[in-house]
Amino acid sequence: xxxxxxxxxxxxxxxxxxxxxxxxxxxxxxxxxxxxxxxxxxxxxxxxxxxxxxxxxxxxxxxxxxxxxxxxxxxxxxxxxxxxxxxxxxxxxxxxxxxxxxxxxxxxxxxxxxxxxxxxxxxxxxxxxxxxxxxxxxxxxxxxxxxxxxxxxxxxxxxxxxxxxxxxxxxxxxxxxxxxxxxxxxxxxxxxxxxxxxxxxxxxxxxxxxxxxxxxxxxxxxxxxxxxxxxxxxxxxxxxxxxxxxxxxxx
Numbered sequence: 001x002x003x004x005x006x007x008x009x010x011x012x013x014x015x016x017x018x019x020x021x022x023x024x025x026x027x028x029x030x031x032x033x034x035x036x037x038x039x040x041x042x043x044x045x046x047x048x049x050x051x052x053x054x055x056x057x058x059x060x061x062x063x064x065x066x067x068x069x070x071x072x073x074x075x076x077x078x079x080x081x082x083x084x085x086x087x088x089x090x091x092x093x094x095x096x097x098x099x100x101x102x103x104x105x106x107x108x109x110x111x112x113x114x115x116x117x118x119x120x121x122x123x124x125x126x127x128x129x130x131x132x133x134x135x136x137x138x139x140x141x142x143x144x145x146x147x148x149x150x151x152x153x154x155x156x157x158x159x160x161x162x163x164x165x166x167x168x169x170x171x172x173x174x175x176x177x178x179x180x181x182x183x184x185x186x187x188x189x190x191x192x193x194x195x196x197x198x199x200x201x202x203x204x205x206x207x208x209x210x211x212x213x214x215x216x217x218x219x220x221x222x223x224x225x226x227x228x229x230x231x232x233x234x235x236x237x238x239x240x241x242x243x244x245x246x247x248x249x250x251x
Contacts (some may be wrong), residue, residue, distance in 0.1 A: 014068050015208045022062060023120075029058045030120040033127050046156055048106055050128040058124075059101020069095075069201060070214040073102055078221040081105060084155050085191035085222060086183040090244060091161035092170050093198035099217050100159060103193065108151050109159035110144055135164065145178060152186040162240075170199035172248045175241050180233040189222040192240055194247045218247065 033050045040049055063071040087107055089100060100109065113132040116122040131147045134140035148158045160182075162175040183190050197215040202208075220243060228236050 012208070018066065018068070021066065025058055025061055026120045026124065029054055030124050030127075032057055033124055037127055046106075046154065047127065047129045050124070051106055051108075054124055054128060055101045055104075059098050062098045063102050068212050070212075071099065071102060072214065072216050074216060074218045075104075076219040076221050079105075079191065079219055080222075083157075083222070084152055084188050085157040086152070086179055086186075086188050087157055087159040087191045087193060088162050088175075088179050088240060089159060089193040090167070090172060090195055090248060091163050091165065092167045092195060093202045093204070094166075095198045095201040095215070096161070096166075096195055099195055099198065099215060100193070102217055103219065105157060107157040107159045108148070110148065110161070113140065131158070141178070145182065148178075148182055149186055152182070152188050157188075157191075158182070162237075166204040167199065168204050170196075170248070172241075172244050175237050177233060177237065180237040180240070181230065183225045184228045184230055184233055184236060187225055189224050190236075190240060191222050192220040192243055194218040194220065194244060196248065220247070 033053050036049050036053060041047075044050075063069070081104070085105075085107075087100075087103070087105070087109075089096065097111075100107075108128075108130050110131045110133050111125060113134040116125055116130075116132050131144050131151075132140070133144040148160075151158050160179040162179045163173040164176045165173070167173055179190070182188075195215060195217060197213060200213045201215065223236075223240060223243075225236065
């Protein structure tokens with residue numbers, strides 16, 4: 001019984017530490033972006049500087065210097081940082097957001113509209129020109145699709161969680177159609193990113209943070225969309241889903 005008490009105490013202590021750590025870094029990141037935004041925004045319409053600040057000061061620091069969380073990145077030698085991709089990623093945890101910034105790529109990502117209303121975090125996202133989406137609202141889905149298409153045509157990659165919501169147990173859900181229609185319409189390759197272990201960090205529906213955990217970020221080789229027509233998006237979606245099924249560990 002005393003052992004269980006110690007485990008719970010440690011878990012809550014880690015949770016308090018991590019959320020304070022995240023909050024302070026988020027505030028610092030927001031002010032750093034604001035300081036860079038005022039002199040450089042006119043020369044940086046794509047907000048690459050804002051994305052870089054979030055990557056270095058938020059994603060990298062949170063991922064690399066959290067003593068309770070080990071991130072391992074397994075990149076693909078086929079990835080071209082100068083290429084424009086539709087990046088897709090399985091979604092298991094709030095911690096996925098931190099992981100995607102360790103890809104060392106410029107991108108805009110589609111995120112829940114409610115996140116843009118969170119103080120400091122949402123302000124960072126707005127300043128970086130990420131793409132809000134209100135799930136279940138047709139007009140919002142259409143707007144986010146058009147914004148994504150615009151960014152891709154401007155040479156900026158777009159990251160999408162094709163499951164549309166977080167998995168409860170780490171298992172792979174069905175994919176929505178949008179990412180695959182988008183990739184075919186804009187004739188951009190798909191870059192699959194597989195996350196393993198994040199469901200243990202912050203499980204869906206919980207705010208407590210697990211103890212010492214490890215996450216693998218595995219980048220698969222890009223999948224070309226040349227030869228696919230818009231009517232073939234289901235075949236492309238199945239091809240990518242099958243890739244993920246061979247990679248994601250099921251419970």
